[in-house]
Amino acid sequence: MKLKIAIVLLAASAHCAWADGLKSLETFMRDVRSGRASFTQTVTPPPKDGQTARSKQSSGDFAFARPGRFRFDYTKPFAQTIVADGKTLWLYDPDLNQVTQRVQDQALGSTPAALLTSATDLAALRAEFVLENAPDQDGLQWVLARPKALGGQLQSVRVGFAGAQLAVLEIEDSFGQRSHIRFTGLQTNPSLPAATFHFQVPAGADVQKLN
Numbered sequence: 001m002k003l004k005i006a007i008v009l010l011a012a013s014a015h016c017a018w019a020d021g022l023k024s025l026e027t028f029m030r031d032v033r034s035g036r037a038s039f040t041q042t043v044t045p046p047p048k049d050g051q052t053a054r055s056k057q058s059s060g061d062f063a064f065a066r067p068g069r070f071r072f073d074y075t076k077p078f079a080q081t082i083v084a085d086g087k088t089l090w091l092y093d094p095d096l097n098q099v100t101q102r103v104q105d106q107a108l109g110s111t112p113a114a115l116l117t118s119a120t121d122l123a124a125l126r127a128e129f130v131l132e133n134a135p136d137q138d139g140l141q142w143v144l145a146r147p148k149a150l151g152g153q154l155q156s157v158r159v160g161f162a163g164a165q166l167a168v169l170e171i172e173d174s175f176g177q178r179s180h181i182r183f184t185g186l187q188t189n190p191s192l193p194a195a196t197f198h199f200q201v202p203a204g205a206d207v208q209k210l211n
Contacts (some may be wrong), residue, residue, distance in 0.1 A: 024161035036063040046176030
């Protein structure tokens, strides 16, 4: 009986410790400098003409190292690679053998990627986003982030944490499209080779530079 009570008290204290999404975000920003995980992304466009929108799902692997470096390798249903090396944002479509190249600071701004990887602490994050706690849901603690800059494509981001572990990103853009990204198998502070965030343009690829 005492053991059961102790387990209940420990569970309750753990819940209280992480009941605040902003505290979870602050701990994540402070303690996690790099990470890698698998992800599943579900994108749902806004409904049209009263019809239910059809969602599209993709999956792959994600890695990041603060400040400013990350990599998404989509594997299903189609291969695609997105790499930010700290200066340049690269997007590669193997099927088209096409590379899009953009200046990273101009491309990211107040985006979900910036939310996770660009800022080095909560104070820096608050310079770009209005942050507030959102109600607990699905066993996670949530933070709602809205970009301070007006007129961008990003409307809001909800970040879900299991304790101090990043679990979910929910993104809504200005067109009403919603993206749900769930991370699994997150490894925090792994030693990531520098090559992880280096993109080499494939031979013969068509490269487009965008402002």
